[in-house]
Amino acid sequence: AQRPRLVSAFSLPQFHPTPENDAWWGAGYTEWRAAVAAPSCFAGHLQPMLPADLGYYDLRATEVMGAQAALARRAGIDAFCVYHYWFDGRRILQAPLDRLLTRPGIDFPFYLCWANESWSRRWDGREDQKLVAQYHSPEDDIAFISHLAQYLRSDKYLRIDGKPLVMVYRPDLLPDPKATAARWR
Secondary structure, eight states: OOOOOOOEEEEOTTSSOOHHHHHHHOTTOOHHHHHHHOOOOSTTOOOSOOOOTTOSOOTTSHHHHHHHHHHHHHTTOOEEEEEEEEETTEEESOHHHHHHHHOTTOOOOEEEEEOOSOEEEGGGTEEEEEEEOOOOOHHHHHHHHHHHHHHHTSTTBOEETTEEOEEESOGGGSSOHHHHHHHHO
């Protein structure tokens, strides 16, 4: 039998202020600042793309997540793939995910994509300047999957054939991806 198609939308948690972004990019910085400043790169390139249905939302507001889930359902989206930032035990941009987990009114499937690369100033041409370095180790593999357990146990967490789906943004950065997967299992 053919497995049904799964349509996911990536959910990026950068649309709310954080102390890190305030320190790195200026007070009150969110991805909205970058989105509004995006230039057109070629004829017909529609930039900047301005928000439509929900306006310049703040992902700390639970109502926003509920509205996003409703929009996703109407668009035929089955789940949100939520970017998750973990740097050797340090979490960043976690407020939207934590709210999603604790709000029963937001009943929409999700799974996590570990954004497992170092944060740098790559988007503004300074990739050599690290903001938060990412280190991979067998010990961190265990700490990370132990941390994820709280999400994996959620009734809202997406499972395929009964197994929770976890995505890794850059598996090529792991010293031994097969060993990491074995430790996680």
